[in-house]
Amino acid sequence: MIDTQFIPEARAPAPGEPGREAIELAAVLHALSDPVRLQIVAELGDRVEHTCGSIKLPVTKSTCTHHFRVLREAGLIHQRQEGTSRLNSLRSDDLETRFPGLLDTVLRAAALG
Amino acid sequence: MIDTQFIPEARAPAPGEPGREAIELAAVLHALSDPVRLQIVAELGDRVEHTCGSIKLPVTKSTCTHHFRVLREAGLIHQRQEGTSRLNSLRSDDLETRFPGLLDTVLRAAALG
DNA sequence: GCAGATGTACGATGATCGTCGTACAATCGA
């Protein structure tokens, strides 16, 4: 039995996204292995919520939806509805707790081009 | 024109593996996104040369060859022949130079299970 | 030379992936 009392900010996962402890490394790395998704995560790296449409991507809307779903199901992003828009944010705290340093290191590597 | 004079240890790449500066982040992450390859890299993390056969994997020899090729073409490992065996080693220095901290962070994350 | 060990090459197969177009649902402003 795992005591969750001392895990900070461990809110219940939204439907369709894994809980903090259920985030799998292979799934995270796979999600980050696509250039489009890497770009999305990089733009979300400012810790600000972005709508899907506010991130300019070289793919159609359908493909965009697909990539955001992959990121959500891998546990990388959180999505919440607001009007007709869907606000996306990086699950920085969950990822930092689960795999310390991973997200920062990848984002720094991505910035190197 | 890039001056390679001050890049330490930048030996010429073996055929079939990318040069240090040609290592692509997406390719590295994709290579690491498979559980079998993640296990290989983890076992190579001791900075010792391992033969393909010395790493016990839940796949056949052919599949093993395939995974080692993916790792090599992504720039993660170096292979050199010795008798009938092929010795594999992690390209730790090249990776550290190209994407600082990435390999260590991923290996630490992999150790968390 | 011959048998064993180590690993590759090649082709096949079923699964997954990235992309798209079309249609649809939900919300907001005029």
Place this chain on the structure above:
DNA sequence: TCGATTGTACGACGATCATCGTACATCTGC
């Protein structure tokens, strides 16, 4: 109410992927 905006659902397509079996190449030891 009506049109515009935002994003999803679904199905399709070609490409890539992980896996395997069989055959082959190379080296070592007897």
